[in-house]
Amino acid sequence: MEALGSLIQGFGVVADPMNIVYMFIGITLGVLIGVLPGLGGANGVAILLPLTFGMSPTSAIIMLSCIYWGALFGGAITSVLFNIPGEPWSVATTFDGHPMAQKGHAGEALTTAFTSSFFGAFFAVIVITFLAPVIAAFALQFGPAEFFAVQMLTFCSFVGMGSDSPFKVLCAMMLGFALAAVGIDTVTGELRMTFGSVELLRGFDFLIAVIGLFGIGEILLTMEEGLAFRGKSARISATVVWRTWKQLPKYWVTAMRGSIVGCWMGITPGGATPASFMSYGLAKRFSRNGSKFGTGEMEGVVAPETAAHAAGTSALLPMLTLGIPGSPTAAVLLGGLLIWGLQPGPLLFVEQADFVWGLIASMYLGNIAGLIVVLTTVPLFAAILRIPFSIIAPVIVVICAVGAYTVHNAFFDVVLMLVFGVLGYIFKKLSYPLAPLVLALVLGDMAEGSFRQAMLVSQGDLAIFWSNYLVGGIITLALFMLFWPVISTFIRRKSGTTGGTEAVAAK
Amino acid sequence: MKVVKHPRLATAATFATAVLGATALSALPTTAFAWEPTKSVEFVVPAGTGGGADQMARMIQGVIQKNNLMKQPIVVVNKSGGAGAEGFLDIKGSKGEEHKIIITLSNLFTTPLATGVPFSYKDMTPVAMLALDNFVLWVNTASPYQSAKEFIDAVKTAGPNKYKMGGTGSKQEDQIITVGIDATAGTKFTYIPYKGGGDVAAQLVGNHVNSSVNNPIEAVSQWRAGALRPLCVFDDERIPLKEPIAGTQSWNDIPTCKESGLDVTYTMLRGIMMPAGVSKDVVDYYVDLFQKVRETPEWKDFMEKGAFNTTFMTGDDYTKWLASADEQHRKLMTDAGLAKK
Amino acid sequence: MDHETESSAPVVSNRVMEIVVAGLFALFSIIVMMDSARVGAGWASDGPEAGYFPFYVGLIMLVSALAIMGTAIFRQTNADSGTFVEKHQLALVLQVLVPSSVFVALVSFLGIYVAAAIFIAFFMYWVGKYPVQKIVPVAVGVPVALFVAFEIWFLVPLPKGPVEAMLGF
Structure with missing residues (x-):
């Protein structure tokens, strides 16, 4: 309970009115940064870092971390409204968030996203408060082989998602992997597939692809169907938040799992x-509604948002x-911490207790502040869908262009x-799935890097992936996930039920 | 090879000179400089956000802003593609652009050698060396090695590829030091490239690698926490900071590698360059600016925290230094087979 | 909006489109494999070489693309011969795509702000048929808001052209 005492002290640090002001400024800026695709949390914080030099480190980190919370919240907004993920981690939010908006439930989708975000963050802060030392030690267990195992697990729990042709899934996925490989190879430092072009040196950024595939692609599809965002602007009232909240508790399993x-x-x-x-x-x-995911299920918004x-x-x-x-x-x-003269590391909690607990306390308050800020904007953002297409479409294209440019400051x-x-x-239109493509693009480079680092460690011996319980366990779990559709069918058959209405969503 | 040319930059530059001409006539006495920026200055970082170079650039940006050292804003832009090649090619292609500077790290020398992308320090105007970043040989405190000699002997006895050296990036400074050690001491490390210095330090703490050549700032907290042990520093002289850092030990207590019988020296340039074809007045302005930056307490504090070698050079000295460093990298990388054939 | 109804003739069938896209995939996969072979696609003593994974990625892509192509060519079902895009649909899509492409091209000459103003104004006039008094506030307001946010608050330089240069940016 020592943590609790420190935490209360931390709240004392944060309670300074100036810090509360910085908190709200940070959240608001963060939401703005999150809404603009391309200008992500990292860029946003980096850009605003020099502005914080005049402040005390505690105030500065409160403001900067609030920018970060704001960006985490804000990323969902454009995902839901326009199918444009404001941040990489809100790609999965588009899968069900945007269909919800198309059905006229934009307000519900946004409320769900924000509330889930808040839940996930709160869960994480509690974990940080009480388990920090234990968890820090756990993180040290992770070498290259373990990283690869986790990346593989991510992949295996995601593949096999609905599409009619397995070849198309493969093609899309491989395209993602191939694009991820363009640029400099992190392990050998060699250039791959750049063909002497300067523009290809920086590779294909995940965000650029996502802004194009989802955002611009959606505009073209919308146009084809006759000039209107299908988001029937349902009446948005303050009660939408309340109504949504009443429905959310039944997804507690998903929310816990996500967290x-x-x-x-x-x-x-x-x-x-x-x-x-x-x-x-x-x-x-694992959800009972699993087969309906992708058509605008609230649970499909809860899952990625809590986790992100x-x-x-x-x-x-x-x-x-x-x-x-x-x-x-x-x-x-x-980097900011280093510049302010704070040395992150095992001793930070001891030597800079005020700072650390102030920061942790600000995570609690910052997220509550964030939830208040974003929930009040729900009607405002949902109202954007009422703007006629011929006005909003060019504006979206412009904002996408700005977003694409700011990722690398590159016109190309x-x-x-x-x-x-x-x-x-x-x-x-040809029903090539986009999700495996973007997942391969975001994970491909990392997974390949970890795999090859692991191979360097073991000098080419694959047994390293079963060399201890941790890595072996994760890899086994990954394989289990990959073959889950087969396994669950098998179990079902064994137990005698004939599938029926609860047919397994094998694909 | 296609060289990117931004038409807007060309027009902006001509316009800037036009304005300059006008102001030179009307408002000369108000300023002590022969040249001053007339619009925001772009500060290119040939590395990603969050890395050492990025930190330094944003730190400089903050210092300039806070102390009002420049009338126009300074804007940090990351161009990290192709191990920094993108940023350097941008400078190379912006000949005559007076409102653009770049912070360099060792990839100024290593990237062209490793990838064959054509650029070199000769394509740019050297402005100033701000500091040299030190490298220290680290091992886990759980390992028995108390000195560089003991450690190197153990690596040698174990045979090739038994010991793993973790480092940042591939064919960059950390790997160059590693191959330098191999060449000097007759060892053979397995070099494992990671994304960033913090990762490497944590991997060493977690015993996933046997040693690292982290910069002081990347590993100091683990040293202070008693998780890592410094064996030697790869500079000609010991770090002059005598304040105790970890327990009773100070940076100055770490012997140089040469002292410990491992004759490898390496420091990494933290310097400023700008496009070719700019006048001396322009360069003088930036030199003066960075001299002012160096005098601020924030900068001094930053140098001390990171245990930097604070050598400052400009003009011919700096150019000479660049030439010899370029030669050193070429030799090391060619000998180790890291250069692209 | 007021597209003629008789122009709903199919432009290209799904089947042709399937074959074309699969063909492009196949072409791309061959490029990937060739470049991977160049950097080394083998399994060296210390693990896979730089081109190992991309090579097999390319190979899987090639096989999948050929399979898709084969299915499209040989299987003659109604589903395959459906329409990919009708004429009026294509016209609508191009109505967005062409101005957007022109906008992107303009960005490199005029900078993003001026190009955005022109693009928004044109689109609202051409597609939305709005009167000038409605067009101007949006077409000017959006770029100005972006300019303030990026160039002044966040200090993020976006592409600028001669107009901004004249104003001293």
Whole structure:
């Protein structure tokens, strides 16, 4: 209960009115940054970092981490409304969030997303408060082989998602892997598939692809169907929040699962984006409504949002205790700490207790503040869908272009975004699935890197993946997940039931 | 090879000179500089957000803003593609652009050698060396090695590829030091590349690798926590900071590798370059700016925290230093087979 | 909006489109494999080489693409010969795509702000048929808001052109 005492002290630090002001400024800026695709949490925090030099480190980190919370919340907004993920970790939110909006439930979808985010974050903060030392030690267990195992688990819990042709799934997935490989190879430092072009040096960024495939692709599809976002602007009233809240408790299993997956992925560190995909995949597989995922299920919003926000929050733990950033944004915050003269590491909790507990207390308050801010904006954002298509479409294209540009400050990326848009349109019409493509794009490089690092460690011996209980366990779990459709059918047959209405969603 | 040319930059540059001409006539006495920026200055970082170079650049940006050292804003832009090649090619292609500077790290030398992307320090105007980043040989405190000699002997006795060296990136500074050790001491490490310095330090703490050559700032917290042990520093002289850092030990207590019988020296450039074809007045302005930056307490504090070698160089000295460093990298990388044929 | 109804003739069938896309996949996969072979696609003593994974990624893609192509060519069911896009649909899609492409091209000459203003104004005028008094606030307001947010608050430089240069940015 020592933690509790420290935490109360932390609240004392945060309660300074100026810090509360910084908190709200941070959240608002963060939401704005989250809404603009491309200008992600990492960029946003990096950009605003120099502005905080005049403040005390505690105030500065409160404001910067609130920007981060805000970005985590804000990423969902455009995902739901326009099928454009504002942040990489909200890609999985588009799968059910946007269909909900199309059915006229934009307000419900946004409320669900925000509330789930809050739940995930809160769960993670509690974990950080009480389990920090234990978990920090656990993160040290992760070498290259373990990282690969986790990435494989993410992949295996997600593949096999609904599509009619397995060849198309393979094609899309392989395209993602191939694009992920373009640029410099992290293990040998060699250039792959750049063909002497300067523009290809930076590779294909996940965000560019996603803005194009989802955002621009959606606009083209909408246009084809006759000039209107199908989002029937249902009457948005303050009661929408209340009505949604009444429905949410029944998804508590999914929310808990998402939070646990998120915490784990944030700490090890796997990142918020893989966490959201893994949580979505698991929910689809194990939920009773699994087969309806993708058509606008509330549960399909709960799963990725809890995981993403739990991961985003818990990613700060390895940063503080070990100096390893659990996410790109954490990496920038880490830089900030160093500049302010705070040395992240095992001793930070001892030497800078005020700072650390102030930060943790601000996570509680920041997320509550964040939830209040974003929930009040629900009607506002949902109202955007009422703007006529011929006004909003060019504005979206412009914002997508800005987003694509800001990822790498490269004009070529804007062109790429447009190409991906056309690709997204064609793929959608020929029912090539986009989800495996983006997952392969985001995980491909990481997984290949970890695999090859592991091979360097073991000098080419694959047995390293079963060399201890941790890695062996995760790999086995991954294989189990991969063959789950087969296994569950088998179990069902064994137990004598004939499938019937609850037919297994094998595909 | 296609070289990117931004038409907007060209126009902006001509416009800037036009404005300059005008102001030179009307408002000369108000300023002590022969040249001053007339619009925001782009500060290119040829590395991703969160890394050492990025931290330093944003730190400089903050110092300049806070102390009002420049009338125009300074804007940090990351161009990390192709191990930094993207950023350097941007500078190379912006000939005559006066509102653009770049912070360099060792990839100024290593990237062209490793990837064959054509650029070199000769394509740019050297402005100033800000500092040299030190490298320290670290092992886990659980390992029995108390000195570099003991450790290197153990690696040698164990035979090739038995000991793993963790480092940042491939064919970059950490790997160059590793092959330097191999060449000097007759060892053969398995080099394992990771994404960032923090990762490497944590991997060493978790015993996934046997040693690392982390920069001081990347590993200092683990040293203070008693998880890592420094064996030697790869500079010509010991780090002059005598304040106790970990227990009773200070940076100054770490012997140089040369002292410990491992004759390898390496430091990494943290310097500023700008596009070719700019006038001396422009370079003088930036040199003056960075001199002011170096005098701020924030900068001094940052240098001390990171145990940097604070050598400052400009002009011919700096150019000479660049030439010899370029030669050193070429030799090390060619000998180790890391250069692209 | 007021597209003629007689133009709902099919432009291209699903089947042709399937074959074309699969063909492009196959082509792409061959490029991937060739470049991977260049950097080394084998399994060295210390694990896979740089081109190992991309090579097999390419190979799987090639096989899958050929399978898709084969199915499209040989299986003559009604589902396959459906329409990929009708004429009026294509016209609508191009109504967005062409101006967007022009916008992107303009960005490199005029900078993103001016190009955005022109693009939004044109689109609202051409597709939405809005009067000028409605067009101007949106077409000017959006780029100005972006300019303030990016160039002034966040200090993130976006592509700028001669107009911004004249204003001293």
